[in-house]
Amino acid sequence: xxxxxxxxxxxxxxxxxxxxxxxxxxxxxxxxxxxxxxxxxxxxxxxxxxxxxxxxxxxxxxxxxxxxxxxxxxxxxxxxxxxxxxxxxxxxxxxxxxxxxxxxxxxxxxxxxxxxxxxxxxxxxxxxxxxxxxxxxxxxxxxxxxxxxxxxxxxxxxxxxxxxxxxxxxxxxxxxxxxxxxxxxxxx
Amino acid sequence: xxxxxxxxxxxxxxxxxxxxxxxxxxxxxxxxxxxxxxxxxxxxxxxxxxxxxxxxxxxxxxxxxxxxxxxxxxxxxxxxxxxxxxxxxxxxxxxxxxxxxxxxxxxxxxxxxxxxxxxxxxxxxxxxxxxxxxxxxxxxxxxxxxxxxxxxxxxxxxxxxxxxxxxxxxxxxxxxxxxxxxxxxxxx
DNA sequence: GTCTATAGTCCGATAGAC
DNA sequence: GTCTATCGGACTATAGAC
Numbered sequence: 001x002x003x004x005x006x007x008x009x010x011x012x013x014x015x016x017x018x019x020x021x022x023x024x025x026x027x028x029x030x031x032x033x034x035x036x037x038x039x040x041x042x043x044x045x046x047x048x049x050x051x052x053x054x055x056x057x058x059x060x061x062x063x064x065x066x067x068x069x070x071x072x073x074x075x076x077x078x079x080x081x082x083x084x085x086x087x088x089x090x091x092x093x094x095x096x097x098x099x100x101x102x103x104x105x106x107x108x109x110x111x112x113x114x115x116x117x118x119x120x121x122x123x124x125x126x127x128x129x130x131x132x133x134x135x136x137x138x139x140x141x142x143x144x145x146x147x148x149x150x151x152x153x154x155x156x157x158x159x160x161x162x163x164x165x166x167x168x169x170x171x172x173x174x175x176x177x178x179x180x181x182x183x184x185x186x187x188x
Numbered sequence: 189x190x191x192x193x194x195x196x197x198x199x200x201x202x203x204x205x206x207x208x209x210x211x212x213x214x215x216x217x218x219x220x221x222x223x224x225x226x227x228x229x230x231x232x233x234x235x236x237x238x239x240x241x242x243x244x245x246x247x248x249x250x251x252x253x254x255x256x257x258x259x260x261x262x263x264x265x266x267x268x269x270x271x272x273x274x275x276x277x278x279x280x281x282x283x284x285x286x287x288x289x290x291x292x293x294x295x296x297x298x299x300x301x302x303x304x305x306x307x308x309x310x311x312x313x314x315x316x317x318x319x320x321x322x323x324x325x326x327x328x329x330x331x332x333x334x335x336x337x338x339x340x341x342x343x344x345x346x347x348x349x350x351x352x353x354x355x356x357x358x359x360x361x362x363x364x365x366x367x368x369x370x371x372x373x374x375x376x
Numbered sequence: 377g378t379c380t381a382t383a384g385t386c387c388g389a390t391a392g393a394c
Numbered sequence: 395g396t397c398t399a400t401c402g403g404a405c406t407a408t409a410g411a412c
Contacts, residue, residue, distance in 0.1 A: 148340035
């Protein structure tokens with residue numbers, strides 16, 4: 001038991017999300033977030049590189065989860081099947097924290113700066129997936145294409161999941177989108 | 189002939205790119221850009237929303253070009269064929285300004301902030317393509333999937349084009365990537 | 377065109393854990 | 395002693411308000 005309250009990062013994350021929801025992202029200062037968490041501005045920046053990053057604290061863990069799912073896919077799996085295993089893992093994580101994810105997504109959708117950050121996190125995920133696929137012996141070109149196209153499909157499925165709350169399972173939506181893309185003919 | 193030198197925007201764009209190349213994006217201040225263009229800081233911000241945006245001045249025109257290409261595709265074209273027409277138009281534009289595009293891409297690749305901005309411009313392009321496809325009577329789901337997956341393919345092709353200068357035509361690379369993705373089985 | 381708030385960095389100080 | 399986490403103040407540049 002130390003001098004400080006435990007779980008500094010978590011408190012900052014929660015305070016930030018609350019304030020972003022209450023007053024909007026732009027009308028919230030870092031000083032206010034820190035104050036609500038019982039800390040100072042300076043401490044916020046020790047934990048998060050900038051005001052946006054605090055909303056994406058879980059993205060590293062999500063990426064690791066996806067990479068592990070690709071690595072754990074059976075040898076017989078095609079590149080796209082391996083990628084789908086990753087998205088299933090991601091979908092399960094989102095499904096679990098449904099309300100929190102939706103609240104967070106509302107904030108992100110309302111601010112271009114946050115959408116930018118979200119997109120680069122997705123690009124990081126895609127790069128990590130491509131790496132994982134190369135680790136399975138997939139060629140560089142196919143690894144990149146599978147990761148990018150898979151991420152694109154996931155993006156569409158996720159958006160549908162957000163827009164239609166409680167209608168369908170996210171991983172089911174991913175499969176439907178993938179089938180639809182196959183039907184449209186990626187190579188035609 | 190007015191009181192001011194002509195082509196204010198263009199001069200700011202050129203000064204910015206030069207300085208970003210010479211000293212790096214972060215080590216360049218807006219005041220320096222304005223000074224080199226013979227203008228004031230204030231004028232810079234009247235033309236560009238922020239320090240990043242000056243590198244993406246052409247993105248609106250590129251998006252329009254792509255949208256027009258989709259609209260101009262023959263009625264018999266599949267959604268993906270229409271999207272490919274858009275990417276062909278984009279490829280021609282990039283091919284034409286090869287050196288400038290590479291210089292600009294070097295700067296972007298070196299700075300996360302700029303990659304973020306690039307990604308949102310690509311997302312805007314994808315959204316515009318989806319809109320154009322819906323305008324052709326394509327369903328919302330297929331329009332989004334085609335636009336997102338097509339953009340994903342273009343991203344990979346563009347990266348290869350940047351990494352291997354002068355080897356192959358960009359539009360040819362797009363086709364090769366699309367074929368490779370079709371081969372890997374988007375829907376399997 | 378001037379003024380100002382805020383983001384974000386840098387330096388150092390401090391206080392506990394080990 | 396070392397390591398790590400918080401805090402304080404001064405500072406620059408961006409970006410928006412007036």
